[in-house]
Amino acid sequence: MTTITPAVPSDATFDGTWPFTANYTDAPGYPAHYIDVGEGPETLLLLHGEPTWSYLFRHQIAEWSRHHRVIAVDHMGFGKSATPKDRTYWLQDHVDNLETVALALDLRDVTLVMHDFGGPTGMGFAVRHPDRVKQIVSVNGPTPLGQPDLIDRLVANAGDAPWFQWILKAHDNGTLEPLLGQLDYTILSTLKLNGFEDPSIVTDAWLDAYRAPFPTPAEAAGAIGWAKGFAAGAHKFEEPDAATRAAISAKPALALWGEKDRTLHAKHFLPLFEAAFPNGKIHRLPEAGHYSPEDAPQDVTSHVLSFLG
Template sequence: MIPSDATFAGTFPFAPRFTEAPGFRMHYVDEGPRDGEVVLCLHGEPTWGYLFRHLISTLSRTYRVVVPDHMGFGKSETPAGRSYWLQDHVANLEAFVLALDLTGITLVMHDFGGPVGMGFAARHPDRIRRIVSANGPTPFGQPDLFDRLVANAAVSPWFQWIARAAADGTLEPVLGNLGFNILSTLKLNGFENNAIITDTWIDAYGAPFATQADCLGALGWARGFANDAHRFETPTPAADRTIRDKPALAIWGEADRTLHAGHFLPLFSAIFPSGHIERLAGVGHYCFEDAPDAISELISDFLRRT
């Protein structure tokens, strides 16, 4: 776990906040006017709120930007006695949002933040105002979800590695030392802007995984796919109808090697047939690192228009 006051040479200058509502010490950023519309940003694997640092600075001038670190990631605690499946993260997010009583939420979701956010939306559709998916799947009870996951895994280096590593026993040794191989893991998933790689940047992403005990979150997410332990939330018909009416935006870096647009953008369009899609050439999986200014502008414009 990162020290609460770590700013990584001033690149993450936001005041740390904590809640025990999910049953562990959960860190979050809460910037912007208290009475502003809520923008809730959800990261994935193996990142944390640092991924949204540029977006926080841009949007918090007008909006209340809330960015939690999932259990086992960032500045949040990594409890030893917990499981780290998708359904656990959904339950944690639910406890967090209800504790802060967030409403009128614009969800901004990246990577596995997509299934976590959509899982929460299935449970509390009336708290959601808009949906933004940025290289993040939007599973919401679509009948072809499993087939799309399997097809994507067959062409994704990350998911292919998970399957091999789980079979040959190297999953835990590798991800249990994630703090030392964070750069290779991030590159495997895919980002294109190599100019951003500095010692500070590597430290920011590697620091949450300093010891094997700190790596349970990253390991749990990968192991959940290998063991088929993740459970996707199925919305009720009423929740499905409510969410389909929300304004929605998908932003997809087309150089993503982990989550391929051809497999996952149809999931978005199936729920949001009127939703807008922005495809960014030359932008990889970690789109918030590859094109932070462009993505901040796309999301700002979407918020203004809707």
Template sequence: MIPSDATFAGTFPLTPHFTDAPGFRMHYVDEGPRDGEIILCLHGEPTWGYLFRHLISTLSRTHRVVVPDHMGFGKSETPTGRSYWLQDHVANLEAFVAALGLTGITLVMHDFGGPVGMGFAARQPDRIRRIISANGPTPFGQPDLFDRLTANAAVSPWFQWIAKAEDDGTLEPVLNNLGFNILSTLKLNGFENNAVINDTWIDAYGAPFATATECLGALGWAKGFPTGAHRFETPDPAADRTIRSRPALAIWGEADKTLHAEHFLPLFSAIFPSAPIERLQGVGHYCFEDAPETVSGLIADFLRRT
């Protein structure tokens, strides 16, 4: 776990907050006016709230931006004796939101934050005001979800490696040392903006995974796919109607090597057929790193218009 006061040479100068509501010490950023509209940013694999630092800077002038680190990531605790499947993270988020009393939420979801956020939306639809997917899948009971996951896995280097590594027993040894191979993992997934890579940046992304125990979160998210342990939430009819009525936006870096637009944007359009989709050429999986100004601007404009 990263020290609570770590700012990584001033690149993340944000006040740390903690809650024990999900049953472990969960870190979150809470910036902006207390009475502002709530933007809840959900990171994925293998990142943490640091991913959203540019977005926080942009939106916190006018909005309350809340950014939790999932269990096993960032400055949050990595408890032993807990499972790290999708359904666990959804339950953690539900407890977190209840503890903070958040309502009128705009979800901003990246990578695995998509399934976590949509799982939460299925359970708590009345708390959701808007949906923003930024290279984040939006599973919401679509009948072709499994087929799309399978088709994507066939062309994704990350998912191909996970399946092979789980089969030959190398998944744990590699991911248990994620702090030392964080850059190669990010590049495998489709990270394009090499100009931002320096020692501070690598330290910020590698620091949460200093020991094998601290890698339980990253290992769980990866291992849940080949083992079938992840459970995707299916909304009831009322939740489905509520979420489909919300304003939504998709932003997709088309150089994403892990989550291909052709397989995942149809999931978004199935829920929000008239919602805008911004496709960014030359931008990879980590769109918040590859094009932070562009992505932040698109989100800020969408908030103004809706």
């Protein structure tokens, strides 16, 4: 197999803002990066979204790992994971990769903590392996579980979301790939379009951390793939049978939602969470946007710790 080198060096700390030791597994067929820190009664499996990486959870990791074991995985094409050129980057590919990594690490009784497309990725893993998932935490992350109105809500949300409107238009006129291929230079505008509310967090180290995975258009394949997959209808959600849906719905679940999210609107996605988890808990974060772990780091940290008991 051709050696694939991740774009971000394994020892990159971004001025000490990412102090966690890098680990890698080749189980999914490319160097997949993850961190594994802390110990305690619970195992948290953190799943980021678009176009971020586990750096999004850095504040939470520092605190959660004082009490529990925390594993954060970078999806293929993001963060310190590699970006293979001979792969597709649809939702089902990310579920396949997560499944391979989780089984290689023999993760059991995990609490999934999912942001953005980490939501459907984690839920896909839960559908395939409900016995390995103990609890669900959605942080501005969709929780598809075979709800009959899932597609209707996705379409309605896209009509309200500037980012989805843009990628649909860009896909139709052929500009999506060249534009998202320049994330090295446009990362700030992309993140702002999705919605973060606190400009004071934008430091040179912060920008470097979010730019670093995308130095060339080829290495932006992960970010391009998620957007293109939505526009082209290539993402496939896992469909649980009745027994699996009942098993997952009975698990403890928490939703934290930044209400200023411009990309995943609470009015469309919290009803999906409520349908999936009738006994779940919801905390709205009125001043946080899509990237709520950045906008409301302490709120996200403390709500999850309280949920874990």
